[in-house]
Amino acid sequence: xxxxxxxxxxxxxQEGEDVSMNCxxxxxxxxxxxxxxxxxxxxxxxIALYKAGELTSNGRLTAQFGITRxxxxxxxxxxxxxxxxxxxxxxxxxxxxxxxxxGTGTRLKVLA
Amino acid sequence: xxxxxxxPRYLITVTGKKLTVTCSQNMNHEYMSWYxxxxxxxxxxxxxxxxVEVTDKGDVPEGYKVSRKEKRNFPLILESPSPNxxxxxxxxxxxxxxxxxHFGNGTRLTVT
Numbered sequence: 001x002x003x004x005x006x007x008x009x010x011x012x013x014q015e016g017e018d019v020s021m022n023c024x025x026x027x028x029x030x031x032x033x034x035x036x037x038x039x040x041x042x043x044x045x046x047i048a049l050y051k052a053g054e055l056t057s058n059g060r061l062t063a064q065f066g067i068t069r070x071x072x073x074x075x076x077x078x079x080x081x082x083x084x085x086x087x088x089x090x091x092x093x094x095x096x097x098x099x100x101x102x103g104t105g106t107r108l109k110v111l112a
Numbered sequence: 113x114x115x116x117x118x119x120p121r122y123l124i125t126v127t128g129k130k131l132t133v134t135c136s137q138n139m140n141h142e143y144m145s146w147y148x149x150x151x152x153x154x155x156x157x158x159x160x161x162x163x164v165e166v167t168d169k170g171d172v173p174e175g176y177k178v179s180r181k182e183k184r185n186f187p188l189i190l191e192s193p194s195p196n197x198x199x200x201x202x203x204x205x206x207x208x209x210x211x212x213x214h215f216g217n218g219t220r221l222t223v224t
Contacts, residue, residue, distance in 0.1 A: 030210070045214070088154070099157060
């Protein structure tokens with residue numbers, strides 16, 4: 001099955017730093033979702049995006065729906081230790097099939 | 113509390129011994145889906161259900177069965193498990209096929 005290209009694969013950052021990650025695809029998507037997964041837990045929805053160019057925030061997290069509809073970006077500002085986890089993007093294609101395609105994840109580690 | 117509940121959380125079994133992983137949601141969601149998560153491969157869809165009595169194959173359906181007799185339940189059945197089905201399994205649900213997915217906490221299955 002198709003996967004989204006998500007980068008970077010992993011990040012080690014200092015507490016207080018800002019983080020950026022992105023997902024890209026050769027296909028157009030109608031919806032982009034961003035999830036966070038912590039050890040032993042299922043993915044938890046962070047932000048949902050529905051329109052090209054849309055910029056949405058959830059606390060220190062900001063995500064954008066790329067203008068080409070083929071990519072999306074997630075930024076975390078002023079990272080804290082509890083931001084540790086794996087962040088996934090998911091895209092819903094515009095073809096009419098109700099199937100989300102997932103990125104392979106960005107593993108974030110925050111050094112205090 | 114709105115949630116997707118999977119059971120069991122951990123399961124160790126032997127090749128060929130039939131097993132069922134249960135999934136239940138209390139949000140009156142129409143859409144339910146099963147995924148497996150493997151290192152480097154991300155989340156891959158096994159089966160999904162648009163509504164009661166409506167199920168369809170995802171990307172990796174071989175060796176799995178599902179049923180949707182009631183709206184809230186969507187069990188995953190492995191008739192004859194094999195070691196290549198060792199994985200972390202997630203059930204997810206959403207209001208419709210295009211709504212954001214809500215995930216359960218996962219079932220870690222080991223087949224020896």
